[in-house]
Amino acid sequence: MRLIDATPALFMIALSAAIVAGTGDLPYWADITPGARFFPVWLAGTGILLALLLLANLYSDPAGGRVEIPDARAVVRVGLTTGGMIGFIVLTPFVGMVLAGALFMAFLLLVVLRQPLMPSLLTVAIVALGVEGIFVRWLGVALPAFPFSI
Amino acid sequence: MDSLNLLLEGFATCFTPGNLAFILLGVLIGQIVGALPGVGPAAGMALLLPLTFGIEPVTAVMMLAGIMYGGQYGGTLTSVLINVPGEASGVMTAVDGHQMARAGRGGAALSIAAIGSFLAGIGACLAVAFVTPLLSSFALRFNAPEYFLLGVLGLIAAASLGSSPVRALIAAVLGLMIALVGTDPVTGAPRLTFDQAALFEGIDFIPVAIGVFGIAEVLSSLERSEDVQPIRTRLRDMWLTAEEWSQSRFAILRGGIIGLFVGLMPGAGASVASMLSYLNERKFSRHPERFGHGAIDGVAAAEAANNSASHGAIIPMLALGIPGSASTAVLLAALILHGIQPGPSLMTQESALVWGLIASMFVGNILLLVINLPLAPMFAALLRVPYVYLAPGILALSLVGAYSATLDMGTVWKSLFFGVFGWLMIKFDIPRPPLVLALVLAQLVETSLRQSLLLSFGSLGIFIERPISIVLLILVATMIALPVWNAIRSRRSPSRAPAAE
Amino acid sequence: MNISVNRRSALVAGGMLGIALCLPAMAQDMKAPTGPVEITVGSGAGGSPDVIMRTIAKIMNEEKIVENPIVVQNRTGGGHSNAYNYVLGKPGDENLLLTLASPVFTTPIVQGTPSVIDQATPIAGFVQSELILLTPKNSPYQTLADFIKAAKEQPGRIRIAGGASGGNDHLVTALLEQKAGIKLTYIPHESGGAARATFLGGNVEGHFGTVAEAMAVIESGEARGLAILSENRRAEDIAKDVPTAKEQGVDVVYTQFWGVAGPPKMDPALAAWWADKFKKASETAAWKDSLAKNMQLGNFYGLEEAGAYFKKEQDTFRELLTTVGLAKK
Known part of the structure; x- marks a missing residue:
């Protein structure tokens, strides 16, 4: 697995972390309904999960997601x-x-x-x-x- | 039948030389503005609204409605030929239509789009003419819980596009993340806006679509433009074959029906309609693997759905005074500017106008078919121009279109940013349509979920207490369970290593 | 007969006196712009501010009140901030006007940026719209008192469907909560139309509509009007049965309003010229007709008067936005 092939997964993890950090001041739950942070947190969680799945796929099958580097x-x-x-x-x-x-x-x-x-x-x-x-x-x-x- | 008489009177209103001329003008304008990236039918109608001030209200409304559905025909052109959907409802058309164009079948894609749009448009017109009261009461039974489930269905559709489900899902999650930026739709608190006024209302669909489709596509092609051969298209390849027609017939029928129902709901619209219809077609196709690689039934279903949805949006507007789409909002404004108060009594108090409008939609769709069928091969032949000469024009038009959408340079910067982002997505093999579709669906999914829970004071029971919602819930469950079930079954065969999830 | 003739002539005389008194002062201070004029609107085509501006621009041009061609441009996005930042960025521009609608006031308060109306040149406020509180036809509440009683008995169980968070519907809900001492559940929607669909679908107990919107659903029997949030009842036959909130003992008066302002540092003579033109346009039969059809109010405020009016409204917005926790400190 080359680093460049893993870029989308790493980007996704970074972005998810940034979203969790960037919404820190918003409420996760507001009274009876999800708050402004509810969706971002779950989305970030999903993002990280998908990124890990992608990494696992790359690990088991390195040829699968090979990025063609432009000249x-x-x-x-x-x-x-x-x-x-x-x-x-x-x-x-x-x-x-x-x-x-x-x-x-x-x-x-x-x-x-x-x-x-x-x-x-x-x-x-x-x-x-x-x-x-x-x-x-x-x-x-x-x-x-x-x-x-x- | 009462409606039939009224409709005939409507045709009588239509068939004056003046009105016919304005309908023709309307559909022609629609065809052009629909093809311009960033402008689209709603903006085109708004720009041309002042031109209607001097003329009779019924004529004005006929012309403006012509722009509205003409725009659906026009939007197909850019989606298919250069992979730049002018608005959200064209994304699904671009997915297979552009692949067809690359294979030299652009003419056939445009033809089936025109035929599909026409048949679905006429079907929707019949629905508007004869069952509007029934359909409008159905539309009112669609509220936040149903919209949420509809949005989830759309997301499943979006995630099924692309080379691998994980990559498509990553793209969809990216789209949802982009949609997080802006004012939180329920509490009104700024979210991820970094105190930038430009981000306060969030990131609109238009700069993202212009960027990740139009600009990214050109950037990727320009890498080695000398290798990009002009697409060889012989004139006899341009026409639709009998086989293609038989593949598309039922796609058009199903797409038209889905489009009508989704279109008449004020919260959904043509983009969700085309997504669901595409997903439906793919699920029930005998050759699902061809979808995304130039399946003509995909184009037919998406185009039939978005056109019948744009007609369907007229139903809540006429019957309830609630605009079902951005275009119908402008149509409502036009009525008000012409001194007509929309609302539930519009159909009885302004019956001549309403029926004239409905009749004009039949006429307009026929005109559009007559215009588009012969022109489809000619437009497709545009691709014979060497790509290096098309590319600068596409880029310039994309940037100008982005500016026209909001008259703000910030939108052009956003388009450029998403252009480079889209180019990187191509390089890293992350499919682009799920991102754009998820961006469109985000509002439906997040806001409707929270609205639902506000309506039910926090109880999830609201999703199983409402009849339509139950049906949708079962659909969603099936859509999720089927692939999982298939995956589990194939896992049982021990050939693969367990790590290959 | 005699009396009425006398009254009319007295009115005419009074009017002429007024004109005579004003004329010398105004003639000096007025300056017309040259070339086409843009009216910038922060909402999309079809939104209320857009429709209002297109209507009055059409009247000004058609009735030759203003000879310069007027173009209405939608600079959408950012809660009208694209529009007002564009105008604020062109101080002294002679061919540009800004449409004032509530987001022009609320967006800076929510974002914590400098007020727009304190920088721009107020020209005129010329149209207002009253709001009516609606309840579905099959709801048990016959009067505002019933509605408030229910809200007091079950705090938070009465739901209102309205437009975007921080918008007029949200703020008037907050005002009603404050004045009646109740707690409601406000359910925001992406547009007023979407909120009306939720309301007509019978999902909520309350919804605010402009008089025209409200009368359309009251007439069709879909809803009942509980109260008009105004000083006085409407005069129209169909709407005069809707009592004011004040009559029912709840002092809630809230009107939406729209107006125009010029860029900062606008030539006072030019502002005076525009105020005069808007005044003239608002006195035409065509405009009165539009007001009657849309059931809007046509109170006119010009120049300093408009400035004071807008400032007062801005204070109301700030107070209500602070109440709902959206004002940025």
Whole structure:
């Protein structure tokens, strides 16, 4: 049994412990009914039990839950894509949501996925115009707009 | 028959060019907003509510109802094609529908979804037209104890998804744990909110679903996008085969009936309906192992159930003035804005409006079938676009959709967080649907249990004193006992080591 | 005849005098916004605050009281805190209004964050809704006295189904317990609709409804109205038989209310302009019609008056939330 295969079980145990600790100030029982802590405690107990079951399964049959570790390139890509999405959220208040989305898509296509320029820009334009047209113009959703009105 | 005459009058109201145009407009809008992640029919109706101010109340209600059930058809598109359920009721469709799309059978999945939704929708319309008073009194016999047991049934359904029961249960427990965050539903005390205003009302379904389905799916595919071939779909693979139809017929019938009954209960709704109907189909299927790997009867049952549930939710609204779902709440608001007071006397005092609405639902469902059947293969053909060009669009749409749901950046952050979390779940082979379904059911399970015990002053007897509750209790017991019994029987064969529980 | 004509002309004259007196002062102090205006609502579409704001916004635009297009946006979540934090975060914004509903007052008290109304610019309170205590049709309680007697005999055995914990239904239950010296079992639900289903299912002894909701179930014979928690009975024929709690010796008066406020540091001239527009809109036939249909009250409070009114309500909320143990110290 490798440590990485046991991660879900260990995470579950940690989370259960955190829930028990985090609800410490709430009542377990309130007069005649379960209180705010009743469900969390039982849930944490179930979580720990399931985690132990999973560990037992892994122990008896190590091949059963073998995690495929992604290679470095995959991790870099996922990391860059996530970073791009963070960039989108951070940029939105400054440049508006539609433009931030366009920049994010361009970043993803050109930098992360290394696609040719023209089809990428075409994709960006179609999605950005679609979002602007459907969400903003038609449905009237108040997406953060470009702050410097033209 | 009185109802029949009233229904015919309703059709007469419907068949004016203006009203027909608005019904068509409504179902088209529903189709589009249902397909947008984060928007969904209820939000779409709210956004378009002001557009109805200038028109007749009956026309407005027809159009808005069109958005409501049109949204159920539209939601199928994203669930099947890109594995992003626009709302909770689409999760079960995504489970098998997306597997079908990956196997090049997206067109068939969309077709059976449209046919299933249509048949169940028409069946539910008939129920609304002829047995509303009966069904609404049934709905009132469903209260906290019944909801609790219904929620438990749903959890059992959720836990039966995935490669192993332990992993599915872990996912379900994770979903319930996410639902713990927020204001305690009974005492109102903050629970696990860490004094963050953003967590005060808990973590909503929408950012979680957008994250663990939409964003996680794309992240996982992008790891090695050059290996992701565009899904090869030949046009003749797009249509439904006779065999698939015969597999799905009774799934649609059963799904439609379950959907109607669950939908008319104000506390449950389309998501619970599709879950239970899927579970039911799987239990009684001759090939349960195919569920989760592209079983067309799973898609048919889930879609039939969620559409008939969204129609069924109209019953308590019309008969009692109690909205059965988020969408019917908006419909009620529309009535009030148009100067009509909902309540138990609505059906008699506004009979022209009520029957016009019921008739319009027949018309709208026919329109939706006519729109969706030919379009199903065309939408499925969208997957021929190379994935690297679809992926950025899906991500951008997911993030924008998350923002639209609450107009708050916090929701976008949550979606992103759950996106990465969902990616890790894929890596560690923890199935994602049970998590999302458990999140939806948590309220039903926890709140209803505590409400039940408040109602009975702490006595567990409340679960066996009520007739419907007993039936559900027996169902729950059977559902739990069967797998355990099977496990014990297989354990008796000494081939396995005792540690392999 | 003569008398009534005289009275009417006197009224008209009085009104004109009032306008004449106000006009010079107000004309100086009013400033109109430019461009579209957003009214932020913290509830989802279909909730009472949402319906009220959409109704009045529709009247303002349709009757050309306000020329700027008004958009109602639902910034839901966090017990209205998404909505009020959005507005509090835009001090001085000229195109933004906040809908005031009870969560805007209660959420900060429960969370222990600074009060919203102390920071925002009060503009108007223009609609209120009275509550009626209902009991199922087959319940043995004919009057509020019966109900209270039963609660005194068996403390905690009388059950009330209501909306979310800390919401209006919960607080009015606490107020009733306090004033009548009784103990009730409050059963919270995720929405008022869910609570009504529990009530109509015959599971509980009591439930609070707005007058319109209550009359709908009283008329259909599903329930009896025990008391209206108001100073006066309703004037409508169908509702005038429901006695006030005060008449029955229990001094419980509790009205839900809704209003609007501007962002912090709003230009007083702009606030005055909005107060004037809300006043005008609330005097239209369309609004009066909506009030009559929804059986709501249309008492109008503007600017400082509204500020004082909201502060008083805030104190009531704080007191009741402290009683039920939800106020954060």
